[in-house]
Amino acid sequence: MTNVVIVGIGEIKDRPDDPSLGLDPLDLMAAAARRAEADSGARILDRIDAVEVVHQITWRYEDTARRLCERLGIDPARAAYHPGGGESPLRIMHDAALRIASGETRIALVCGGEARSTVRKARKAGVALPWPAKASAVEHPWRVEEMLSAMGRAHGIAQPTYIYPLFENATLHAWGMTPGEAQTESARLWSRYSAVAADNPHGWLQRPFTPAEIETVSRENPLVAWPYPKLMVANPSVNQGAAVLLMSEAEAREMGIATDAMIHIAGGAASKEPEDYLDRDCYHSSPSQQAVLQAAAAINGAPFDHFELYSCFPCVPKMARRTLGLPGGFTPTVAGGLTFFGGPFNNYMLHATCAMVRRLREGRGSGLLYGQGDFVTKHHALVLSAAPGAEPLSSDYRVDGKADALRGPVPIVVDHHDGDATVESFTVIYGRENAIDRAIAILRTPEGYRTMARVPADDAVTIERLTDPARSPIGERGIVTTADDGLLEWRLS
Template sequence: MTDPARIPVIVGIGEIADRPDAPGRGPVGPEPAALMAEALARAEADAGGGWLARLSSLDVVNAVSWPYADLALRVAEMIGHRPARLAYGPVGGETPVRFLHEAALRIARGEAAVAALCSGEAEHSAAAARRAGSRPERDAAPPWTAPDPAWTNPRVRDYLHPQALRHGLSQPVFAYPLYETALQAAWGQTPRQGRDESAALWAAMSRVAAENPHGWLRRPFGADEIATPSPANRPIAWPYPKLMVANPVVNQAAAVIVASLALARAAGLPEHRLIHIGPGAAANEPRDWLARDRFDHAPAQDAVLAATLRRAGLAASDLAAVELYSCFPCVPKMARRSLGLPEDAVPTVAGGLTFFGAPLNGYMAHAACAMVRRLREAPGAAGLLYGQGEFVTKHHALVLGSRPLAAPSEPISVQDEADRRRGPVPPVIEDATGRATVETHTVLFDREGAPERGVVVLRQGESRLLARVPATDRATLGVLTDLDSSPVGREGALRRAPDGLLDWEAA
């Protein structure tokens, strides 16, 4: 593609971290829509001004910290311009990458000349208001938008298997550990070795976050501090303590403005500040995580990363920077291996979802901003954004560069390739007797750090099933939390409990 009117470039980025200790800030900070509007204003200023009134497309990342009737429209009202295309996205941590990719494709097709995306959450303020019994729509200054009484939380998990719901594995923090445990066994690691790899990786991310002025936890954390349970780092779901999981209790927003190269040049923007958007790819795993072939790989992740680099004509070693989604350690650890990156590679430019902060679906918008800053300082370099959503479910990657890249490709989807990489899926059974073998597992803890129960994914013949390990079965819980021996492949006995669930006891 050589027509500058069809070449998409990022012209402006904007971020905000609304800290409760900021000078002059009131007891309740701005609402999510106001944070998004401010991020867009900052992106416009970064691009030299005059861009928001020219937006023909605006994608708003799904937000859940406040119940809006029409969040996208509210943001448009706050910036004083309603684009011809105004869209509100679904839940998913990959959506900022998808929106950026789709904005580039609209420009490449001549459907838009200026487009933007924005994200924002104010969960820290909303949670503080709930604890204090205050109402931000009344008590904040200025008051927040009146809540929509008909709003329903979009994070409904009714697509999961009934057995997953019965065992309480309906939240990501309880499901991602199943991947972590299975991966450690597949990679030949003891749980201690897997924990230490995660802690070292997270410590490196914390150092990046500490240098990011828009981050939330802006101090470096040591690997021992991250790995070791403590009152400030309580165990949540084995093998993850608090400092290995995403932190959504933040007030953060980000925005990116995309335009054609022709418009950017006409506006007099320096070439070194224009970041080119290259090709990308997307694919999904089955939404119900029990309907997957295995828990020690993610075929959609592998297909997406391979296709994105192939379409860009790059090898992983050509990348100056990467952002690998980091809601939990298993995701970037898998992606690092899929890409063939060295063990000491730091797969973030923003700081990761634990330390930079995890404004729910919006983190990758911040990662895009950080990548733009990095590439503006690296002439001729390229970087990779990889986002992921739900339960290792939705995967999207995109290449950016401080030089012209291969054109953004269509179709985006590489679902066929992901499906080809997937093996047969074991049928899930709900009733069984006799013995069964651990495929993977986790242990759930209460807020004081005591185990509430274990949950094991088991194999019996060709079938898969779920069972519980009661808190009273300390011996089996000890097997599941042994740092020096993986329980994957361990056999045990099943029995039906009075509440109808299956319990499992290690042999």
């Protein structure tokens, strides 16, 4: 049996006062890769035969993976640039581990980097960055128009900050909580993430935040989409890079790498929901998430010692905690979370992997890395351990069939309806100064069909009902009409 191990990890955080001095994403990746080599204690970079690059958003390059190889002065047989998603670092590492186990690859470098903070500062200051020219075409474009329905796009509900609240508001009702109780749970959970980020030298916001700071809406912490304020959403305005080196345990021993520095990849699982969030069976759970986490727990065969539960928005780790049967006060992270450690777009889980490796080297035991991407859509878990796994890595790690068995019937989606409809889920969208822009409701018709309608900002009665902290509006009845622009609107009966 070929055991695959992580032998080196590297991270970098770049915070120059002058944006013209900022490292570009390729430099961040290269620096992280060199730090990973140094961490391994061996000369590895010039022996790598596979470079795997996480999808990068800040500054697009022509042939990103090969450009990175040029920066590192290496010429591996394989240099791949991968499609995005918050779960993608785990997918990339998992697939690289399988290629190592099969003998297709000897040594793999997985890396990613983002520099949005510098790009934003340069734009604000009117500074031209001395970086390579951007690519004329985008590798692996993320096309929302191909993923979402015309109705969702017409209502402008086509970005994560507006879609994840649909799951938050549906789950709290399904769990029998008031909105206020659920918000308190989120704030306490996020405070625990911030405490870990405060002690992580690679984190972006290195101070702990109290639950009150996180929950209280203010000019500094404005509402984004109900019920989430700014301190409950991912923060992509960071400059961070990470890298991980993988090889077989036999190769590592031959290279003289210390045994206690090797962290084993014990296995993992993946599954995917329908891409369009209007095609889900419900909004109070994710069958794919459940199947992936259950499979990961079975691979480990014992309670995990450490966790990284993806944290773009509170609903995701809250759902995962309940699936795993974990207590409310547990620590859900080893890195610090996408709000406080920083959310470098698709690359957070690679930083989380580095943090998990450090934790397992220090305390031994096992760790769960769980990531997800798009709109509670793509789910991947990876099990790491200080000791070899009991079973060889399985190339068949997808658990879509198990997710299908958990999935309920999917309602028919209609874009025209007049008359009665009840709230299935909703959010309220905010602009500057906490001003309400509009609300959006996912509705069920008397026939059981699903549709979407807006609530205008001037409908104070309906908005007040939707944002009542003492009582969820899920199941509330109202009337759907068609507005002058052809979009559906909903109001309380």
